Amino acid sequence: MEKTDAFLKKLKEDSPEYGSLNTKECSFGEKKRKIRSLMNIRMPGGLSDELTGLQDAYLQEELKAKGVVPLSDIPTIREQYGNSSFYGEKISLWQGDITRLKVGAIVNAANSRMLGCFIPCHKCIDNAIHSGAGMQLREECSRIMKHRQSLHGRNYEEPAGTATLTKGYNLPCDYVIHTVGPIVYDGLNDKHCEELCSCYENVLKCALAHGIKSVALCCISTGEFHFPNDKAAQIAWKTVIGFLRKHGENMDRIVFNVFKDSDRKLYEGEIQRKEPAKKESYV
Structure with a gap:
């Protein structure tokens, strides 16, 4: 008190x-x-x-x-679901508050201003992450955006699909990787799907470039940005599997973080789906 x-x-x-x-x-x-x-x-x-x-x-x-949740307390999908595929020891599905996770980096579904959510106590993940990290996170994001505006013009806004690394500050994770997902207004189209794939792809490439071994991925764009949850889960899953095929030796764990029961069931469906015979690359 x-x-x-x-x-x-x-x-x-x-x-x-x-x-x-x-x-x-x-x-x-x-x-x-x-x-x-x-x-x-x-x-x-x-x-x-x-x-x-x-x-x-x-x-x-x-x-x-x-309460902080360390990676050692999060089972792999091999342990939890009996998934015996090559990626079974590299992937986890965890339901709960992403700001509790002690991992290398958590992913923030940001908006194009990249300064966090200004709506008091809003229930979006952007608000939760900035509230848990502290006001230093907005300060760092502001410095980054001012630099980008100096290069691209004062009206610059972050496009969908990029990845920006910041410190975690008061969060238990070391870093936050911010990405702006596509906004679905009048029905889903191919561009939306390509942009969401780019979000996950560039987040993982950002982690790889900075030697980050564990990443917790949120359900990008499925909340306020209205991307259909089932299609988003399919894109996230395929992109992660494609990344692990190429770079799995450089990553200890990728955690699919969900908050809703409905999203958990969607990812469980992907986990239990039979792996295709042809090894497709989604990255």
Whole structure:
């Protein structure tokens, strides 16, 4: 409670427009929601060492309460489902909060601004990852985007299919790999599928280039971006298998992270599907 009160007080001081926010009569849960909301709406810039220190102490306490999940606690699909294919020891399916995973990198389904979600306490993965990592993540993303805008123009937005590496900060993972997935408005088309494939492909290539041995993949574009979940799972699975055929010796584990029961069932279907005789490459 002490770390929560100290951080909330400093956050209010940091944002004068919210300085009059009444928090004295708030419950502990309400205080935590206000903290997350103030973190979510804070624009990058002017992050003091004092504010960062209070935030880090608070977030580390929150992480301890949630519990860190190391890779050793996540079974492979060979152990869990009896999948005896060549990739059975390289792939896992894990359902839960991706911000708890102690892996080399987790994947963030970002938007084209690449600064995180500004909607207070929004339930998207972009919001969850930035909230768990802390405000330093938005600062780093802002520096990256300002550099890209200096090269491509002030209206530059990150295109779909790329991969951007940042630190993990207060997350248990070492790194976050951000990718912007395709947005499906008026029906799925070939371009959407190609862009989603590029997301997974470039995320894995980014991990390979930086010596990252374990990656947790989220269900890119299937939430706010409306990509059909079943087709997304097929694309993700095929892209990962193609990558492992080429680079499996350089990767310890790729974790398919799902949150919904429906997504888990879709990936279980891919795990249990009979492997085609011809070894296709999807990367």
